[in-house]
Amino acid sequence: MPSQIKRLLVLGVIIVSLFLLLKFLMTPVSFGQFGHYRGLALDEIAAHPVKYIGSKTCIKCHDTIVTMKNEGYHSDIECENCHGPAYKHNKTPKKVKLFKPDSREFCAKCHSVNLARPEKAITQQKINKHHPGKKCITCHNPHEP
Amino acid sequence: MTNKKENLSRRNFIKYAGITAGTVLVSSAISPFNAVLFAANKPKGKGVWYGIAIDIEKCIGCGSCAKTCKIENDVPQEPFFFRSWVEQYTIKKDGTIKVESPNGGIDGFTQSVPANEVQKTFFVPKMCNHCSKSPCVQVCPVGATFESPEGVVLVDENYCIGCRYCVQACPYGCRYVHPVKNVVDKCTLCFHRLKKGLNPACMDNCPTKARISGDLNDPESAIALFISTKNVYVLKPHLNTGSKLYYNALNQEVR
Numbered sequence: 001m002p003s004q005i006k007r008l009l010v011l012g013v014i015i016v017s018l019f020l021l022l023k024f025l026m027t028p029v030s031f032g033q034f035g036h037y038r039g040l041a042l043d044e045i046a047a048h049p050v051k052y053i054g055s056k057t058c059i060k061c062h063d064t065i066v067t068m069k070n071e072g073y074h075s076d077i078e079c080e081n082c083h084g085p086a087y088k089h090n091k092t093p094k095k096v097k098l099f100k101p102d103s104r105e106f107c108a109k110c111h112s113v114n115l116a117r118p119e120k121a122i123t124q125q126k127i128n129k130h131h132p133g134k135k136c137i138t139c140h141n142p143h144e145p
Numbered sequence: 146m147t148n149k150k151e152n153l154s155r156r157n158f159i160k161y162a163g164i165t166a167g168t169v170l171v172s173s174a175i176s177p178f179n180a181v182l183f184a185a186n187k188p189k190g191k192g193v194w195y196g197i198a199i200d201i202e203k204c205i206g207c208g209s210c211a212k213t214c215k216i217e218n219d220v221p222q223e224p225f226f227f228r229s230w231v232e233q234y235t236i237k238k239d240g241t242i243k244v245e246s247p248n249g250g251i252d253g254f255t256q257s258v259p260a261n262e263v264q265k266t267f268f269v270p271k272m273c274n275h276c277s278k279s280p281c282v283q284v285c286p287v288g289a290t291f292e293s294p295e296g297v298v299l300v301d302e303n304y305c306i307g308c309r310y311c312v313q314a315c316p317y318g319c320r321y322v323h324p325v326k327n328v329v330d331k332c333t334l335c336f337h338r339l340k341k342g343l344n345p346a347c348m349d350n351c352p353t354k355a356r357i358s359g360d361l362n363d364p365e366s367a368i369a370l371f372i373s374t375k376n377v378y379v380l381k382p383h384l385n386t387g388s389k390l391y392y393n394a395l396n397q398e399v400r
Contacts, residue, residue: 028304037291041301048337051217052346077352081209085216109253110207110352116233116254116266117205121353 051085054078058086061093065143072144082106082142107136194296195334196361196389198371199270201396203355206231206268208250210347210356214272215251217335217346224248226321228332229272229347234399236265242398269392269399270356272347273298273319273332274380277387281311281320281331290329296361296389297336302328316384334358361389 033039058079059066066079080086088096104127113124131139214229215222224247231250235243235258243258250268258266275298282290282298289305292298305328312320312329323330335345343349348356359368368391371377377391380399392399 031288034294035291036288038288038301038304041291041299041304042293042336044301044303045299045333045336046340048218050338050341050343052213052349054343054349074352076354078350081213081350081352085213105253110205112253112255114206114254114256114266115260115263116235116256116268118202121203122205 049087051087052078052080053086053090054080057090069143074143074145102135102137104136107142192294192362193360194362195275195339195358196296196368196372196391197272197275197334197356197358198368198377198391198393199356200371200375200393201267201269201355202394203353204231204268204270205353205355206233206250206254207352208253209350209352210270210272211249212251213346213350214332217338218333220330221324223324226324226330228319228330229270231268231270233268234266234396235263236396236398237262238264265396267396269395271317271319272390273334274317274386274388274390275332275334277389278385280314280316280384280386284310284314286310290331293336295339297334297339298331299333299336300329300331302326302330305329316381316386317388 028038028040030039031037034042055066055070055078062079069075069077069079082101083098086098089098108127111123111125112127117124136142208231211227211230214220215227218228220226220228227249229249230246231254232244232246233250233254235245237243237258239262245254245257247254250270254268256263256266275292275296277292277296279290279292279298282292285291286308287304287306289301290298290311291301302323307322307327307329309322309329312322320329320331322328335343335347338345345358348358357367357371359366361369361372363369371393372391375393377393378395379388379391380395382388
């Protein structure tokens with residue numbers, strides 16, 4: 001074998017082994033465990049904290065009002081949908097108080113007239129004409145509308 | 146004529162038969178790699194395989210889904226970063242179509258077109274379609290975005306290099322670059338909630354229960370019944386993305 005071919009071969013072997021070494025060093029642990037990605041990423045994403053804890057947690061303390069809501073028109077609405085996420089309130093109920101929406105705009109997000117809203121699905125009011133200036137909650141109890 | 150008869154000699158007959166048989170054999174052997182077949186077939190998996198169903202007839206456009214999604218997943222509050230949002234489509238009597246989504250629907254919708262000009266109007270909640278043949282997964286150069294064994298398309302934020310290739314590839318516009326982390330972020334179908342046995346935050350907080358998610362492999366699940374009993378359609382079916390977000394009563398104008 002000519003010497004230049006030998007030298008080329010040696011160079012080739014060095015390049016390939018360097019590539020394999022770098023690949024070994026740079027591939028993260030658990031890459032390719034389930035597919036072409038880091039298997040550990042699944043656990044990392046699953047470890048994110050839950051913020052909306054659900055009305056099943058609320059009812060443990062606020063049983064009267066949650067039961068009242070569950071028997072009315074708003075039964076399908078989660079408590080946190082209006083009051084905001086309760087994960088902090090659940091840990092320190094005295095320190096963290098939840099949001100109590102009382103503005104007309106808040107109710108209007110669902111109840112203002114819009115042709116795109118299915119008529120039968122939801123009660124709709126012309127917000128400019130239906131007792132303007134008054135807060136909705138002075139007449140309507142949001143937990144028993 | 147004489148020539149054709151000569152061609153039908155025994156030697157030629159065997160030759161042509163061999164070529165035909167060989168072509169059939171080879172093409173059947175490479176069919177798993179066929180792009181068209183790949184996109185048209187369902188993956189044969191076992192266990193939970195998540196899909197989403199949205200009933201447009203039930204959506205009231207309150208924006209609860211968009212609002213809860215932002216809070217649950219720490220999505221930046223600026224009005225151009227969304228994992229989930231709502232659009233209002235208004236088809237006017239003159240045939241023009243207006244699509245609007247003020248702050249993703251979080252602050253609610255006000256009907257901007259006068260009632261006498263409206264031919265038809267409806268809300269379309271949008272989110273990641275969790276495609277089974279995701280274009281975004283296929284283009285990722287490092288394997289940072291992937292489809293989990295449960296059929297949820299996720300981004301590994303510790304491995305993403307922020308090249309934005311997947312943002313370009315997604316035909317539904319469901320990805321954005323997180324302004325602080327500088328990596329791509331998208332809907333995870335609340336993977337952290339699914340793993341704890343909860344529903345995604347947007348589904349739990351939908352006041353009319355217009356959106357559901359569940360196991361497509363279970364024929365008794367609510368989503369399987371939804372798909373089999375209603376007239377469902379996916380967005381951009383011609384792109385063969387294998388979308389698993391099924392809409393009931395979807396208008397053909399929706400893009």
